[in-house]
Amino acid sequence: MNTPEDHNDIPSDSESEATSATPGAGEPLTIEQQLEQAIAAQADAWDRFLRTQADLxxxxxxxxxxxxxxxxxxxxxxxxxxxxxxxxxxxxIESCQQASPEADSPAAGLLQGVQMVMGEMVSVLGRYGTTPIKAEGEAFDPTVHEALQQVPSSEHPPMTVMMEYERGYLLHDRVIRPSKVIVSVAPPQASDAAE
Incomplete structure (x- = not known):
């Protein structure tokens, strides 16, 4: 049977915490040391809480x-x-304009209808943030233009878009398709041509 004397050699909870807190030290922690540890643990928990809040x-x-x-x-x-x-x-549209440029030709009504459909499609795309990229006559910009060819030209400054082969488009600020263009370069000098 268990008697009260058998339980005297079992340390109390506070004694076991104090001695287990400093293994190998042999001395129990003082109240001040326990308080410092508790304050440090609370500060660490608060810091982790704040970091978690910031992450969230x-x-x-x-x-x-x-x-x-x-x-x-x-x-x-x-x-x-x-x-x-x-x-x-x-x-x-370009084909109709080249085939019969007269306003009273039979294709004029068809041309007008295709132009209206084209205008409506561009208008609808514009409502959703799609805009054509300006190319012809602009300085070549590799972020929105794709050069298909470079042509020597004395009429245009170097690295200027001379002709747009295929129109490019932006969706808000993102390039959907770059403009495919022909770019001017400086014409060869007379001394270069002689060689």
Whole structure:
């Protein structure tokens, strides 16, 4: 049977905490040392709490930014798919204008209808943030222009877009398709031509 005398050699909880806090020291911690440890542990826990709060706030901001980006550019695949059709309408307009430039020709009504459809498509894309890239006569910008050819020209300053082969488009500030262009370069000098 267990008697009260058998339990006298079991240390109390406070004694076991004090001696276990300093293993190998042999001396129990004083109240001041225990208080310092508790204060340090509380400060560490508070610091971890603040860091976790900051991480959570940064996560919320990042998710909000990503959600806004997704909303802003959600029409990108559709716009990419429509650009070849817009190019085809432009080719049809140019072809009609070259074939019968007279206003009273039979193709004039068709040309006017295709121009109206083209205008509507560009207008709808514009409402969603799609804009054509200005190219002809502009300085060559490799971020929005793709040079297909360089042509010596004395009429244009060097590195100026002389002709636009295929129109490029932006969706807000992002390039959907760069403009394919022909760029001017300085003509060869007379001394270079003689050699």
């Amino acid at each position: 706030e940064n996560y919320r901001k990042r998710v909000s930014r990503e959600r806004e980006e997704d909303r802003k550019y959600c029409v990108l695949p559709l716009v990419r798919d429509l650009l070849p059709q817009i190019d085809n309408l432009n080719r049809a």
